[in-house]
Amino acid sequence: MIKQRRIWSWLVIGFAIALQFFWSLGASAAVTDYLQEQKFLTNVWQIVNRSYVDADFNHQNWYKVRRQFVNRKFNSHDDTYQAIREMLATLDDPFTRLLEPDKFKSMQTSTAGALTGVGLQIAVDEPKNNVIVIAPIEGSPADAAGLRSRDRIVGIDNIPTKGLSLDECATRMRGEIGSEVKLTIERPLADDKGFEKFDVVIKRDRIAVTPIIAKLNQEDNHKVGYIRLNQFNGNAATDMEKTIKKFEAEGADRYVLDLRGNPGGLFDAGLEIARMWIPEGTVVYTVDRHGVQESFEAKGSAITTDPLVVLTDGGSASASEILAGALQETNRAQLVGTKTYGKGLIQSLYELEDGAGLAVTIAKYETPLHHNIHKRGIIPNVEVALTEPITRKQLGTKEDPQYVAALSVLDGTYKKNVIAKS
Incomplete structure (x- = not known):
């Protein structure tokens, strides 16, 4: 026992x-x-x-x-x-944010030239913190659905966007190819007299981001190279160089560069493209946290010095504004259209050990004349607003009032409204 x-x-x-x-x-x-x-x-x-x-x-x-x-x-x-x-x-700072592994991978894919979803570039419109459309991507489901720059997205599948981050909104709009998402939109009425509210159902798809769409237009005695740059992705600079050289070989003697609805992208792509047009001078300054300025100069490698007009609107943002500001303030080109979006901050992406990413605002940029355009935008030399929306097919044609105005500026027949630089 x-x-x-x-x-x-x-x-x-x-x-x-x-x-x-x-x-x-x-x-x-x-x-x-x-x-x-x-x-x-x-x-x-x-x-x-x-x-x-x-x-x-x-x-x-x-x-x-x-x-x-x-x-x-x-x-x-x-x-x-x-x-x-x-x-x-x-x-x-809405631009400094954590990107979970799938979101980080999606962003990397987007800047490389392809993505899946509805095809919208979005931002937060301060100070009211509305989620707005910077621009739909050319040929995307959102573009086909008729969404426009400055549309407000107030709901996604009946869930209000107030209180959601940009990444949360983007996640809700992503999904399997062929699936649908309902967006509730508020569209500004003419003369800022309120908003039109409506729902739109969009079918998600794979979106190939073609950075450049171009054509050589015969306009009277001139061959006008019309180049629409949709995004500063990894292919943009190479495609731009090929396009300009092709048009030069075909006898182009003037150009219209269309940055309308271009939400930006890679800083380096914007810099490279600016150097293709600007023979000499400063392209952009960046200013870091210590106030230290770094200047980025043209390298004497401009492909053409033919007359140039740049088209801008409220959807022209970030790298588009770097390029537009450089061309305007070095007197290389005149800007025609409406004021740009006003994003003068530069982010850097850091990959974390678990595959997530961190986007951090590391600097602000200034135009060659040291203008800080953040939340201000760039005012074109000749302001021409679209009184009626036009289709993608009408862009760069005689049915496009801003393109027609650009031709008049190139001819010297437009009564210029030159904006004083202050």
Whole structure:
């Protein structure tokens, strides 16, 4: 009987030791996971700390912000993502944001020249924080549905967009090819007299982003190279060079460069394309957090010096504004159309260890005459508004009033409304 009790005692002790061992293993794993999540958040914090454009971090102590978020309880990687989103939100900069692995991959695919979805470039219209369309992508489902620059997206599948981030809106609009999404749109009425509200159902598809659509138009005694640049993606500079050289060989003697509805893209692509048109001078300045300016110059490698007019509108943003501002302020071209969008910030993308990405605003840019156009836009030399919307097929034809005005500017017959640079 005593021997039996001893056996049971040893069994109980052994079971307790085993429990303690496995509990220790679990606790150790939990601690390890927690430390890994802390490290992940700290890595994001450090990237922002060393590269963000605003050295004051939106008037807050960035070290205190780190302490506030790094000591949270992280039960999962999603908890860490949420903490990072909240931490970045304190910067009050919608362009500095976390991109989860699928979103980061989608962005990389987009800048490479293809993506899946409805084909909209969107932004937040401050200060009311409305989600607006910068421009639909040429030939995309959204383009076919008739969506326009400056349309407000107020609902996605009956879910209000108020309070959603840009990435959340983009995620809701993405989906399988052939599936449908319902967008609730508010469209500004003429003379800013309110909005027209309507729903549109769009079928998602694979979207090939063709950066350039071009044609050589015979206009009286001149051959006009009409080049519509839709996006500054990875193919844009190469395609632009080929197009200009082709038109030069075919006898083009003047050009119309159409940046309407071009939401921007890669900074380097904008810089390369500017150098194809500008023989000499500064293309753009960038200003970092310390106020240090870096200038990017033309290299004397312009492909043509033929007369040039650039078409702009409210959908011309970011890299489009770098190019338009450079061409205008070096007196290489006149701008015709309406004021540009006004995004003068530059982001850099960082890949994180789990495949996610971090977009960080690292600098602002200034035009050759040191104008900061962020939230201001660029005013064209000749302002010509479209009183009625036109189709894609009408762009660059005599049914396109802004293109017709550009031809008149090239001929010197348009009564110029030259905007004073201030």
